Amino acid sequence: MTTVAFRVDASDRIGLGHAMRCLALADALRARRVQTAFAAAALPERTADLLRSRGHTVLLLASAGETWRGEPGGEFDAAAQRADATATQRALATVGPLDWIVVDHYRLGGEWERGAAEFARRVAVIDDNAQRAHDCDLLIDHNVSAVCERYDGLLPGRSLRLLGPRFALLRGQFARAKDAPLRPRARVARLLVAFGGADPTGETEKALEALALPSLSALDADVVVGAANPRLEAIRNLAQARGRVRVHVDAERMDELMDAADLAIGAAGVSALERCAKGLPTVLIAVADNQVPIAQALARRGAAVYLGIAGDVDAHRLARAVGGLAAMPNLVQMMAEKAADTCDGHGARRVAARMLAADIRLRPAAPADRDCVLAWRNHEATRRHALDPAPIDPVSHASWFAERLRDADCVLLIGEDDCGSVGVLRYDVRGAAARVSVYLVPERHGEGLGALLLHAGHRWLAANRPAVRTIDAEVLADNHASRLAFAEAGYTLHRFTLQRRLSSGE
Structure with a gap:
């Protein structure tokens, strides 16, 4: 096990x-x-x-x-x-x-x-x-x-x-079913206030002070706190004095509270992504320095409004932000859609799959691989994102394959794991540089194996072609799966190639 x-x-x-x-x-x-x-x-x-x-x-x-x-x-x-x-x-x-x-x-x-x-x-x-x-x-x-x-x-x-x-x-309760409709949030009637179990900077009380202002008197609210919060009694007193506020201690079903809310007030930690997975727009306050870039990035995406670091935000500023959003329902709905586009809640499953993927073994291609390589390369799923999507005829492929096997500057490798063939790697080596071409066996698409195959190639080159120090790759702009795989394998953007098609009338 x-x-x-x-x-x-x-x-x-x-x-x-x-x-x-x-x-x-x-x-x-x-x-x-x-x-x-x-x-x-x-x-x-x-x-x-x-x-x-x-x-x-x-x-x-x-x-x-x-x-x-x-x-x-x-x-x-x-x-x-x-x-x-x-x-x-x-x-x-x-x-x-x-x-x-x-x-x-x-x-x-x-x-x-x-x-x-x-x-x-x-x-x-x-x-x-x-x-x-x-x-x-x-x-x-x-x-x-x-x-x-x-x-x-x-x-x-x-x-x-x-x-x-x-x-x-994120926990499983935040995983969103594929193509599941988003809950409409075109009207702000209920808020969710949640700053984590400890809330060391006292943002929950600040939010309750904002809710007590006349401009927000029409809103209902759920407030989530941890049992160990040293100001729990004060928070309960503020909620009771304001009215129309429910205090939840160590809430186990945050997903249900998020589903019920139209807008959230919270920090930019893990809970910010939980809210995104539920399509819940947020007014963000950073409670630590490392939350600032996260809050800024979510604001740039249009999924949240970022007010600043905790010490720079008071109850009146918070109330103005919430009141302004309540007056712009179309903006709130757009924020909900942007939040949902940010995260689908299935990340833990994806990471687990990467960790448990069997080791990929690489071996040099042999003449007996010729027909399989052609079938994989000519499959529609492979050609869809190939630099040259045209199918290759068997005679041309046989000649090309034989030449590649003889070429000392071409490394042609077959990846395999315990389930069978994974894909093909080709490195065209020029001194200390190499250019990689990679594709998966069509039946293995969707298993997250692209980055693992590339990593196996890195290890093979280090052991067998140690003079190679850099690897280049060319990927079509709309091939998102391949771009993700290369990013996971440590590749960074080096240069752009731009293209314009000319019409016959030009």
């Missing part, structure tokens, strides 16, 4: 977001019959109980009380990271051999990951700030602001990058 462990912490000071996104991925893995375990140095008992209730093993690091008390901060020094990796290994000793260990922790970086590689076959990192170097096999950054270039120089060449809201680690 495949075994995946998670190293994550949670506390009232650092919040629950890291643990919740790990839980989303762990649930997706459990659905595929994977054994899962969590190792933590700081974890509220209610969170540990939630993890256990979902079938995940929870283990505490023996050194938790001495080295880590759930406080926010920067990356640990090398010695502390090595000590934490050792403590993690000891805590997970009873779980058995690890196929993957996933770490989601701002204070642990490359030094910890190198230690983890000694007791786990592969290391995955969940990150969202691109401020520290990693030594991992897989990096997941599901934020709207995530782009491939952010991690240049911070990752080893072997790392697969899963970037953007397509890989958002």
Whole structure:
């Protein structure tokens, strides 16, 4: 049985977001019959109980009380990271051999990951700030602001990058059925206020103060807070004084509250993507510096209105923003559509599929592969996005194939896994540079294998053609699947090729 462990912490000071996104991925893995375990140095008992209730093993690091008390901060020094990796290994000793260990922790970086590689076959990192170097096999950054270039120089060449809201680690309740109609939100009558379980900057009270102003008196509201919020009693008093406000403590069905709301007020953490998956437009307040680029990116997409960092936003400014949106129902509906376009809630399933994909093995093409390669290349699904979509006749292909096998500067490889053939890689090598051409076996489309095949090619070149230092690729602008695969494999935009078709009358 495949075994995946998670190293994550949670506390009232650092919040629950890291643990919740790990839980989303762990649930997706459990659905595929994977054994899962969590190792933590700081974890509220209610969170540990939630993890256990979902079938995940929870283990505490023996050194938790001495080295880590759930406080926010920067990356640990090398010695502390090595000590934490050792403590993690000891805590997970009873779980058995690890196929993957996933770490989601701002204070642990490359030094910890190198230690983890000694007791786990592969290391995955969940990150969202691109401020520290990693030594991992897989990096997941599901934020709207995530782009491939952010991690240049911070990752080893072997790392697969899963970037953007397509890989958002959200719980299953937020997964939207394909082509499911969006709930109309053309009229703002009910608000949802949610700033996480801890809300250390007191934004919930600020929102309630805004709701108490005369301009927003006609609106109903649901307010979500955590049981450990030290200002819970004050929040309840404000809600009671205002009226038409329901306070939900540790709400389990946030999806239902989002479905009932017309507009949300919240922060720009993981919950911002949950709201996008439900097509719920938001007035955003950043409660930490690393939320600023996320909030700005969502505002640029038209999915949210961003007011600024918490210290710069008061109740009156918040009330003006909400009141302005309530007066523009068409804008609210447009924001809902833009939010839904940002994220579909299936990211955890996609990441789990990438992690569990069997290793792709590469072998040089042989004469016996000639007819299969032609059939794959001439399939409509392949030709649809080929640079030259015309079918190739068998005689021309036979000549071309024989020449490629003889050409010392052409590397023609067949990818295979435990399920059979995966696809074809061709590298045309010119000194230290190579140009890649890639396509999948048509029956294997939709399995997320493109980036994995490209990564297998990188490893093959490193072992067999070490003089190659750069790889170029050419992709049609409308081939979104291929562009995503190349981005996941670490390719970045180098130059544009523009084309204009001339009409006969010109």
